Amino acid sequence: MHMADALISPAVGTTMWAATAGTAAYSIKKIQNDIDEKKIPLMGVMGAFVFAAQMINFTIPATGSSGHLGGGLLLAILLGPYAGFLTMASILIIQALFFADGGLLALGCNIFNMGFYTCFIGYPLIYKRIMSKGYSSTRIFIGAMLSAIIGLQLGAFSVVIETLLSGKTELPFGTFVLLMQPIHLAIGVVEGLVTATVVKFVYNTRPEVIEKASLGHALGDISIKKVLSTLAIFAVLTGGILSWFASAYPDGLEWSMLKTSGKEELDAPNGIHQTLEKIQEKTAFxxxxxxxxNEEESLEDESQEAWPAVSSGTTVSGVVGGSMTLVLACIIGIITNIIKKNKKKEKTKAV
Incomplete structure (x- = not known):
C-alpha cells in the first residue's frame, strides 16, 4: 500500500507530511517515558524484520492480486505505540529514498496510512482492550486479527480519500473504494495471522517485553537476547532468501487502480512531482x-536466465535495506534517549 507521488496533489502531500511530522514529534516526546538502552536495539531489529517482511508479497487466491505485511500493529505491540510509529517511519523512509518504494511527496501519506491507524487506533483501542482481560493464545489471536483488519481498512480508506482530495478523476471514489476495501480485508486477515504468530513467540519467550510495552515502561533488566537474535535471524532469512519467492501479482493498491482506471500506475504531472522523481532516481541505488x-532487463526478459540477477538484487536489497533500517531506528532511539537524559540532568540541577 505504498502510494506513488502521481496519486496525490502537492497540497495533500504537504498536509500529510505536516500531520506525520507532528505525530513523529509527539511520539519522540512520549517515548522518553520508556526508552532505555535495551529498547533501542529492539527498535532496530524490529525495523529490520518488518522491512524484510514487507518485501514478501503473498498471492490472494482467485483475485490476481497480492499483499504484504504492513507491520504497524506488530511494532506497536512489541515496542509500544510511540516507538512503533517511529520505527515504521524509519522503514518507509529507507524504502522511499533508497529503493524507490513509495514516492517522496507521498511519504507523509504512507507513514500515516501504515503507521498511525495501527499504532494509535488499532493497538490502544482494540488490541489492548481485548488483552486487558488477560493474555492467552485465543485473545492474542482475536486481538491481533481484529486490530490488523481494522487498521488496514482505515489505511486503505485513507488512500481513497487522499486520491479523492487530490482530484484524481481516473480513480472515481465509488469504484475505487469498493475495490480497495475488500482486497485489503483479505490482506488484513493474513497480517493478523502473522502478527499473532510473532506475538505468541515473543510472549512465550519473554512476556515481560509485551507487558512493559503495554504499560509504557522501560525494559529495565530484562534479558532480550533470545528475542533479538531470533528476530534478527528471521529478518536476514526473510529479506535475503524468502523474498525471492514473492508473488509477481500487483499488490492490493495497484490491483485496485488497474481495475478502476485500467492502469497500475498513473502518470505524474510536471512540476514538483517530476522534481522529486529525479531526486529519487539519484538516491535509489x-x-x-x-x-x-538489471531492472530493465528483468522487465523485458522474463526467462529463467533473468531470475538469478533479479534474486541476487533482492537478496542485497533485503540485507542492506534491513541493515539501514536497523541503523536509522537505533539512531532515532539513541537521540531520544540522549534528550531524556539531558532533561533529567536539567531537572536535577534545578532541584
Missing part, C-alpha cells in the same frame, strides 16, 4: 529491490 542495470 536499488530501485524496486533490484540492481539498476
Amino acid at each position: 536499488l530501485p524496486d529491490y533490484t540492481f539498476k542495470a
